[in-house]
Amino acid sequence: MSSASRKYSSLLVIGLKNEMAYRWDVLISSFMWLLYSVIGILVWVAVYSFSHTNSIMGLSLPTLIIYFIVIGALTPMLNWSSIVDIMADGIKGGSISRMLIRPMSYFGQLVIIDFSGSITNILMVSVPLLVGMAILTNMHVTLLLVSLFLLYIVIGYMIVSFMGFIVGSMAFYLTDVYGIAFSINYGIMIIGGGIVPLTFFPNGIGHLLVMLPFAFLAFVPAATYTGTISLATAVGLVPVGLAWTAILGIVAYILWKRMGKMINVVGV
Amino acid sequence: MDYAIEVSNLHKSFMTYEPKGTGVISSLRRTRKVKAALRGIDMQVGKGEIVALLGRNGSGKSTLIKAIAGILYPDSGYVKTMGMDPWNQRKRLAMQIGVVFGNTHPQLYWDLPPIDTFDYIKGIYGIEDADYNARLRYFIRLLNLKKIYKRQTRQLSLGERMKCEMVAALLHLPPLVIMDEPTIGVDLPARMNIRQVILEMQRDYGMTFLITTHVVDDITNVDRVIMLDKGKVIFDGSQEKMRSMLARDVILELRFGVDENPSRLIRKGKIMKFEPGYLKAEINPSVLKEKWLTNLIKNKKIIDYRISEPNLSTVLERFYSSTNKGRRKRGKNSQNKKDGYR
Ligand SMILES: Nc1ncnc2c1ncn2[C@@H]1O[C@H](COP(=O)(O)OP(=O)(O)OP(=O)(O)O)[C@@H](O)[C@H]1O
Numbered sequence: 178m179s180s181a182s183r184k185y186s187s188l189l190v191i192g193l194k195n196e197m198a199y200r201w202d203v204l205i206s207s208f209m210w211l212l213y214s215v216i217g218i219l220v221w222v223a224v225y226s227f228s229h230t231n232s233i234m235g236l237s238l239p240t241l242i243i244y245f246i247v248i249g250a251l252t253p254m255l256n257w258s259s260i261v262d263i264m265a266d267g268i269k270g271g272s273i274s275r276m277l278i279r280p281m282s283y284f285g286q287l288v289i290i291d292f293s294g295s296i297t298n299i300l301m302v303s304v305p306l307l308v309g310m311a312i313l314t315n316m317h318v319t320l321l322l323v324s325l326f327l328l329y330i331v332i333g334y335m336i337v338s339f340m341g342f343i344v345g346s347m348a349f350y351l352t353d354v355y356g357i358a359f360s361i362n363y364g365i366m367i368i369g370g371g372i373v374p375l376t377f378f379p380n381g382i383g384h385l386l387v388m389l390p391f392a393f394l395a396f397v398p399a400a401t402y403t404g405t406i407s408l409a410t411a412v413g414l415v416p417v418g419l420a421w422t423a424i425l426g427i428v429a430y431i432l433w434k435r436m437g438k439m440i441n442v443v444g445v
Numbered sequence: 446m447d448y449a450i451e452v453s454n455l456h457k458s459f460m461t462y463e464p465k466g467t468g469v470i471s472s473l474r475r476t477r478k479v480k481a482a483l484r485g486i487d488m489q490v491g492k493g494e495i496v497a498l499l500g501r502n503g504s505g506k507s508t509l510i511k512a513i514a515g516i517l518y519p520d521s522g523y524v525k526t527m528g529m530d531p532w533n534q535r536k537r538l539a540m541q542i543g544v545v546f547g548n549t550h551p552q553l554y555w556d557l558p559p560i561d562t563f564d565y566i567k568g569i570y571g572i573e574d575a576d577y578n579a580r581l582r583y584f585i586r587l588l589n590l591k592k593i594y595k596r597q598t599r600q601l602s603l604g605e606r607m608k609c610e611m612v613a614a615l616l617h618l619p620p621l622v623i624m625d626e627p628t629i630g631v632d633l634p635a636r637m638n639i640r641q642v643i644l645e646m647q648r649d650y651g652m653t654f655l656i657t658t659h660v661v662d663d664i665t666n667v668d669r670v671i672m673l674d675k676g677k678v679i680f681d682g683s684q685e686k687m688r689s690m691l692a693r694d695v696i697l698e699l700r701f702g703v704d705e706n707p708s709r710l711i712r713k714g715k716i717m718k719f720e721p722g723y724l725k726a727e728i729n730p731s732v733l734k735e736k737w738l739t740n741l742i743k744n745k746k747i748i749d750y751r752i753s754e755p756n757l758s759t760v761l762e763r764f765y766s767s768t769n770k771g772r773r774k775r776g777k778n779s780q781n782k783k784d785g786y787r
Pocket residue numbers: 441442443444445459460461480481482500501502503504505506507508509
């Protein structure tokens with residue numbers, strides 16, 4: 178094993194052990210994510226039955242239900258507030274020094290810690306939802322579709338990590354960013370297609386939103402998986418996602434180079 | 446000489462904000478002040494040395510240590526730690542250093558037993574199984590951790606935790622160990638064991654130590670003492686040098702049978718304590734050779750006498766009170782110049 182992968186896997190191991198110290202919290206949070214997805218679906222069932230239609234803007238109720246199940250599976254993974262949390266806590270409480278004395282990059286450590294917190298949700302929420310839904314709906318799952326979906330999850334994960342890092346860097350200026358992070362998070366859910374599919378937006382706006390990085394956290398992967406957008410469109414969006422990943426990565430890097438120097442570990 | 450740490454002309458200021466008033470609204474308006482924590486530090490630590498960094502609260506010890514460890518970016522000046530730029534080569538440097546940051550920035554995972562953190566450290570620094578087990582056994586025996594290291598960290602007492610923090614900093618045998626108040630909350634026997642650990646690591650592996658402390662007996666075995674005051678080095682040298690600079694006087698104790706007027710007994714020096722049959726005075730060593738004193742000691746009324754050097758805490762006490770005087774004097778001047786801070 179290379180020394181870098183040895184270091185980061187050690188961090189992942191202790192991160193998981195630490196999560197397990199809070200096993201009840203973890204279970205409850207998984208349950209909340211499930212509940213969250215069920216509520217989203219029930220709202221749409223109500224909308225459809227009140228409006229007495231089978232299809233809104235070309236989407237049938239079953240398609241929409243599948244769409245929101247996928248969103249329900251994605252949100253616990255593509256959620257950035259924990260990176261912001263870890264950063265803000267570290268800067269306020271000084272625990273950032275524990276990370277900076279390690280022979281690993283700060284960003285790398287944040288991603289691993291965040292990931293060790295997501296693993297249980299992925300195993301207990303995302304995987305069961307995706308697999309269960311594929312079986313129940315008798316979905317025609319092709320290798321291309323699955324690999325495209327997984328690629329989008331990776332892209333989404335990178336985008337969400339960089340965005341979290343950028344917002345978290347604001348903690349150097351504003352010591353309490355959690356409130357901001359939470360409201361931005363909600364806004365991003367909306368313009369990323371996490372609350373209503375982007376196809377519901379007026380055409381011009383919808384097309385614009387699909388090209389923004391936020392769409393890769395919800396709409397693009399979910400629409401790809403459910404076939405709301407054609408496979409050709411889905412493949413065509415890959416370079417857009419990669420471009421955003423690169424841009425956000427560069428912004429995060431520059432920000433860190435500048436902000437990092439302002440860290441003054443408080444206390445001791 | 447091969448240096449583990451080289452610092453020259455290092456500066457660091459912090460921006461602080463103070464509310465203008467005490468009311469809710471007026472406290473929103475804040476004045477910005479610049480707090481100079483390091484004001485041109487020059488110091489070196491040679492490889493294999495044990496150096497104590499002393500100074501009053503707020504003198505800049507922790508700030509200096511953070512700059513040396515690469516977790517704080519200085520405003521200006523030069524720092525080299527193990528031959529590296531601590532900020533730009535932080536990751537590479539991290540492989541070579543071990544740190545304890547007092548009680549406030551623990552390395553131990555709060556909700557896990559210390560052994561989990563130790564295992565994690567084994568992983569990041571690539572410690573071989575055999576070495577790891579041997580070192581762990583050594584620390585467990587010497588620091589008496591047998592009943593501790595498998596219990597959840599948050600259940601441990603402060604001293605128990607600090608001992609485990611120490612292990613976490615030393616397990617990978619880093620060539621340089623930087624410790625900010627490692628003995629906070631640690632009891633006397635454990636402090637003696639910690640001192641032993643440090644000496645053995647220096648002897649066996651040539652490890653270098655830079656330690657801050659407010660506990661006087663922690664510095665009994667150090668090779669050198671560096672003292673900071675208001676962000677500057679005001680003393681750098683051996684303990685003997687410190688004693689001779691700050692405490693040239695020796696302590697003379699006399700026991701005698703009959704009540705005497707001490708002022709008649711001691712013609713020079715300062716009387717520190719006088720009670721029936723006992724007298725303690727501070728005198729210049731040159732006075733020891735003066736005739737009146739040798740006569741006094743030979744005097745029949747004197748049952749017993751003792752001449753000794755002042756102990757370390759007396760030396761430090763004197764040191765701190767001397768910096769305090771300087772502070773008051775300078776404070777007045779700077780008020781006149783209207784620059785309360787710099
Ligand atoms: N993050 C910060 N923001 C503002 N001022 C700071 C900050 N950190 C330290 N200071 C100030 O800089 C000065 C030096 O602080 P430092 O922590 O280095 O002192 P110290 O010698 O370690 O003291 P102690 O013995 O109490 O630990 C102090 O006056 C402190 O108030």
